[in-house]
Amino acid sequence: MSLTELSIAEARAGLDRKSFSAVELAQAHLDAIAALNPRLNAFILPTPERALADARAADDRIARGAARPLEGIPLGIKDLFCTRGVRSTAGSRILGNFVPPYESTVTANLFRDGAVMLGKTNLDEFAMGSSNMTSAYGGVENPWQRKGDAATRLVPGGSSGGSAAAVAARLCLGATATDTGGSIRQPAAFCGIAGIKPTYGRCSRWGIVAFASSLDQAGPMARSxxxxxxLLGSMAGFDPKDSTSAERPVPDFAAACDQPMKGLRIGVPKEYRVPGMSAEIEALWQQGMAWLREQGAEIREISLPHTKYALPTYYIVAPAEASSNLARYDGVRYGLRVIEPGDSLDEMYERTRGEGFGAEVRRRILIGTYVLSAGYYDAYYLKAQKVRALIARDFERAFADVDAILTPTAPSAAFGMGEKMDDPVTMYLNDVFTVTANLAGLPGLSVPAGLSAEGLPLGLQVVGRAFDEETVFAVGAAIERAAGFTARPVLRAGG
Amino acid sequence: MSLDAATVRRIASLARLRVPEDQLPRLGQELNAILGWIEQLNEVNTGGVEPLTGSAALAMRMREDVVNDGAQPEAVLSNAPERIDAFYAVPKVVE
Incomplete structure (x- = not known):
């Protein structure tokens, strides 16, 4: 089998058996990046020298019999994670020259466990988007194409579009990603791979460029x-440098994938049958219920009555937090500075921020500033926080009766590059099924479950109780076994 | 609620965001569309509901009040757009 087709578990076993070296494994992926990245644009910055140095170190450790859990595994790192000495842009022009002098906790954890960095993956600017089209470094092409339509280039979803496309196209074995409203799960569904947003607090946010701090959570993407x-087993863990990091032990997530479905109660929320959802997504959802029932789970209809208010709530809370977080980009300490002779300090701020941020980021900063401004705080921001409490309470009540919740991941398959760009609200609707888990802080996993009539991947989402990723992985693995999803994208290494 | 050009100009100024005058009307329309969509939250009865600020455990953790990092001026200044000695340089703010 080609080295770029391996699973992480298979790659680890092959490295330990010395069937191939970490350098060979890294080189196979670097060759794939060299061949396909000029078209896909999944990596903003490939780091081949770093990858080979990491891989040589991994080979040394394997030779000494001192291999660590991810020794020699080549990964893509979303360019929202600060990497020491490696430019980290957040997909923004304003951080175009930013070279962090420190390492994010999540990437530090991965490198502690032996992972190899292939490069920094593309994303929507500051992770604000559902198509990857807002990146200052250009859009990413989804490696999948509609049947018989090679001319229409599709988006990989967003904001972790580069990570999703890279994993799907076999440019890396796995990748880091982040999810504020669906930015791991929606691109995973669009690209036919799996991705999990863990419980808020499971992974440290330290060193990840902040978007909306009460919602942001890091997680992995991979093909199984x-x-x-x-990957999550390495990324997760308590970090005193993040005040919202959970002081809890990290369970054996991989072992949880083998747990049986017998006796599990799976909730299906009736409010997720949204108007305009395609018949094939409804059919896939029914298929998912049947798969779990066949494996011994019980399917129960549940109600999450405030579901329809989740997106408007999110589009107050997230821009409010973003407008505050992004105040730090002022052209003084790091990043872009734009100044004309005679400018005052305020003029320098305004010019820097006006030219450094793209249209969607500017829009969200303005919305956030408005809803936090005097006279509007109670009507918008406080109201949204109260509705957020009701959304969280819906889940609490539901989880008294069920162990996990099954929904579609996204209301459609991948769309064309340039579509849905005219109206911001249309783009926001992509996250209708995913954003609730962020507002309630719950873990959500997207699993590829089937193909649309056009031949594009569709995902199912499993949402679990806070800090119960184990049940989420168990249900996700059960869907994966039943679905037998083996379809591969047109644009892929060796394809 | 409808945002006119003057309001957009004021918000942009609060956000320290330079918006060219000719973009104000279109931006106002976009923001109005988003705010109009958000208005549906008014349908929800939130009487007696405590606002939820985040989903993390409510109690903030305390740490030892000690110096545990610092004295790294070169690392701190390594991305400065402009510096003078060990300081960030900005346009003159005091006459």
Whole structure:
């Protein structure tokens, strides 16, 4: 089998058996990046020298019999994670020359466990988007194409579009990603791979460029549920440098993938049958219920009555937090500075921020500033926080009766590059099924479950109780087994 | 609620965001569309509901009040757009 087709577990076993070296594994992926990245644009910055140095170190450790859990596994790192000495842009022009002098906790954890960095993956600017089209470094092409339509280039979803496309196209075995409203799960669904947003607090936010701090959470993307479990096991863990990091032990997520479905109660929320959802997504959802029932789970209809208010709530809370977080980009300490002779300090701020941020980021900063401004705080921001409490309470009540919740991941398959760009609200609707888990802080996993009539991947989402990723992985693995999803994208290494 | 050009100009100024005058009307329309969509939250009865600020455990953790990092001026200044000695340089703010 080609080295770029391996799972992470298979790659680890092959490295330990010395069937191939970490340098060979890294080189196979670097060759794939060299061949396909000029078209896909999944990596903003490939780091081949770093990858080979990491791989040589991994080979040394394997030779000494001192291999660590991810020794020699080549990964893509979303360019929202600060990497020491490696430019980290957040997909923005304003951080175009930013070279962090420190390492994010999540990437530090991965490198502590032996992972190899292939490069920094593309994303929507500051992770604000559902198409990857807002990146200052250009859009990413989804490696999948509609049947018989090679001319229409599709988006990989967003904001973790580069990570999703890179994993799907076999440019890396797995990748880091982040999810504020669906930015791991929606691109995973669009690209036919798996990805999990863990419980808020499971992964440290330290060193990840902040978007909306009460919603942001890091997680992995990979081609199988088990590979996600392996990666999350390394990424997660308590970090005193993040005040919202959970002081809890990290369970054996990979072992959880083998748990049986018998006796599990799976909730299906009636409010997720949204108007305009395609018949094939409804059919896939029904298929998912049947798969779990066949494996011994019980399917129960549940109600999450405030579902329809989740997106408007999110589009107050997230821009409010973003407008505050992004105040730091002022052209003084790091990043872009735009100044004309005679400018005052305020003029320098305004010019820097006006030219450094793209249209969607500017829009969200303005919305956030408005809803936090005097006279509007109670009507918008406080109201949204109260509705957020009701959304969280819906889930609490539901989880008294069920162990996990099954929904579609996204209301459609991948759309064309340039579509849905005219009206911001149309783009926001992509996250209708995913954003609730962010507002309630719950873990959510997207699993590829089937193909649309056009031949594009569709995902199912499993949402679990806070800090119960194990049940989420178990249900996700059960869907994966039943679905037998083996379809591969047109644009891929060796394809 | 409808945002006119003057309001957009004021918000942009609060956000320290330079918006060219000719973009104000279109931006106002976009923001109005988003705010109009958000208005549906008014349908929800939130009487007696405590606002939820985040989903993390409510109690903030305390740490030892000690110096545990610092004295790294070169690292701190390594991305400065402009510096003078060990300081960030900005346009003159005091006459």
């Amino acid at each position: 549920v088990r590979d996600n479990a392996i």
